[in-house]
Amino acid sequence: MANNYDLVILGSGPGGYVAAIRAAQLGLKTAIVERESLGGICLNWGCIPTKALLRSSEIYHYMQQAEKYGLSVEKPGFDLAKVVARSRGVAKQLNQGVTGLMKKNKITVYFGDGKLTGKDTLAVTKDGQVTNVTAKHIIIATGARARDLPFAKADGERIWTYRHAMTPPEMPTKLLVIGSGAIGIEFASFYNDMGAAVTVVEMLDRIMPVEDADVSEFMLKALTKQGMDIRPSTGVQAIKTDAKGVTAEIKGADGKITSEEFSHVIVAVGIVPNTEAIGLEALNITTDRGHLVTDAFCRTNVPGVYAIGDVTGAPWLAHKASHEGVIAAEHIAQALGKDAHPHAMDKANIPGCTYCHPQVASVGMTEAKAKEAGHKVKVGKFPFIGNGKAIALGEAEGFVKTVFDEATGELLGAHMVGAEVTELIQGYVVGRTLETTEVELMQTVFAHPTISEAMHESVLAAYGRAIHI
Known part of the structure; x- marks a missing residue:
């Protein structure tokens, strides 16, 4: 049958389209159903265009601070329409990129509203026309939307x-x-x-x-x-x-x-999962406060039906959705006899990033959570004011904080504020994934001058060995 697949994915956000590509790489006949734009909220209306806006405001901020760097800028200003247009242009470029990836990987795309009609069937409605699609496996990746306050319904004006x-x-x-x-x-x-x-x-x-x-x-x-x-x-x-x-x-x-x-x-004030009108009631899929309940391999309680991303609950992050997409695709491919080796999701190693000024990034347990979990901790903290590169950049506000288990040296958590920490946090994420202890981190050579040296100093500080404070 033309509309019969190994895998159909409902939703093409950072979870859905990544799952589709990985499944196609593993030799599965794959289709994706999208009601709006390929790339989902993150690419079109979330993570990426927001960062484009923030980049504009960051440059405008530096223009106003030019004198601190020995520079001069006369009457800095901005054109809001052009700032927004640049952001939308970035989103459009990436949307076109995802469209190209679907073609490259021979993934069939159905535009329309998808609804589960059975554990192996989907009905896709577009302009009043219904297309029935069947699949051996289905991944639900419908994402979430902003939560309204009951007394403050969004009107787009005020x-x-x-x-x-x-x-x-x-x-x-x-x-x-x-x-x-x-x-x-x-x-x-x-x-x-x-x-x-x-x-x-x-x-x-x-x-x-x-x-x-x-x-x-x-x-x-x-x-x-x-x-x-x-x-x-x-x-x-x-x-x-x-x-x-x-x-x-x-x-x-x-x-x-x-x-x-x-x-x-x-x-x-948070998000609401997109679970209405997608046919969950037909399959009696288990939910918790509206979110679909899954195991470490993204399986729901219904055999053959998986769920990934924001629709499954916290953390509501694009990179979590993408990683789950890979896990689900590999688990499905393995079940279909392909050479795939899925690994269980470990949410404790998912970093969080906030792109304000200064930036914020973290992974693992906070100091309070580590103590609540029964750990006796060693905590190191190093300020950016002690880092030569941060001072040279004129970005000396911030710090790096690391939390270790005293008995084992396990890196329980890392927390950072300052310039480019959303890039730096990945060092600690890799360390946690490799189950690194304080010994390996202390023995690692960090390039000079870099802001990342503050990461090293924070580890040293936890054990009373910091050099520059």
């Missing part, structure tokens, strides 16, 4: 989700960001650098709450120094909009409720 914030029709003058996770802080950083007055509210007692407490404390000070109004232990009670802007009722840490005016609001 109340924005991340998607609206990436294509703003106008520059906010006074912006309220609700939520201080990675998405909220990245947009706060972008708009603050571009000149908006930014207020960030977070219901929990510290911002960036998934990060180590030292990172949260540092970022609170750093963002406040940049001019942001950062308010932990604060919630928004109600929002009203009109043609002029937004009125928000905000309950502060002291319990008092104030009414404040803003031009725009960004809601960044």
Whole structure:
């Protein structure tokens, strides 16, 4: 049958399209179903275009700081429409790249709404026409979308989700960001650098709450120094909009409720998995708070049906989805007799990155989590002010923190704030994957002058051997 495959994948985000390519490499007849754009949210409306925006704001920030570097720039400015156009151009280029990869790997693409009608069948609806597709295995990779607040439904005009914030029709003058996770802080950083007055509210007692407490404390000070109004232990009670802007009722840490005016609001309070209308009820697939439940090889409770990415729960990261895509494809290929060697997913080794200024990156346990897990820990911390390259770059704010098990020397976690730490964190991720101890890290030669030397010094500091502090 023309529409019969070894594997069909529902969703073409960073999990879905990577799974399709890996399956095709292993010799599986593969198809992918996508209702919107190849590459999914991350490529078209998330990770990549957001970083393009942040790059523009970073350069604009440096233009305004030119005098510190002995340079001069007269009247720095920006064209918001061109900034957005560059971001959309980057997304378009990568979308076309994924389209090319589908053709190169001979993957059939069905555009339309896919719905499971059985554990081996999908119905794809496009413009009222239904195409039935059958497969020996199915991977659900439908992703997630921004969560609305019940009293603050996004309208794209005054109340924005991340998607609206990436294509703003106008520059906010006074912006309220609700939520201080990675998405909220990245947009706060972008708009603050571009000149908006930014207020960030977070219901929990510290911002960036998934990060180590030292990172949260540092970022609170750093963002406040940049001019942001950062308010932990604060919630928004109600929002009203009109043609002029937004009125928000905000309950502060002291319990008092104030009414404040803003031009725009960004809601960044989490995500909702895309599980509606895809046929889960027909198969009775197990879910937990809306997310599909899977094992370490991405299998659901229904034989032959796998799930990957944001639809399966935290961490909601593109690289987690891509890695799961490879695991699922290899597990399926092995079941079909191919020479594949899948490995179980270890979520403890998934790094997290936030591309604000300064950047934040981490992997593994925080110091608090390590102690809660029963570890007796050794902790090292090294400030960027002690790193020659960071000083030369004019980026001396930040630190590297490492957490080790005292008895075994296992690297339990690493936490970083500062210039380019989203690139540096991979060194610690590799170390954890290879089960490196403090001994190997201490004996590793780090190039000079590099910011990565701060990583080495942090390890040394945990054992009282730091050189430059």
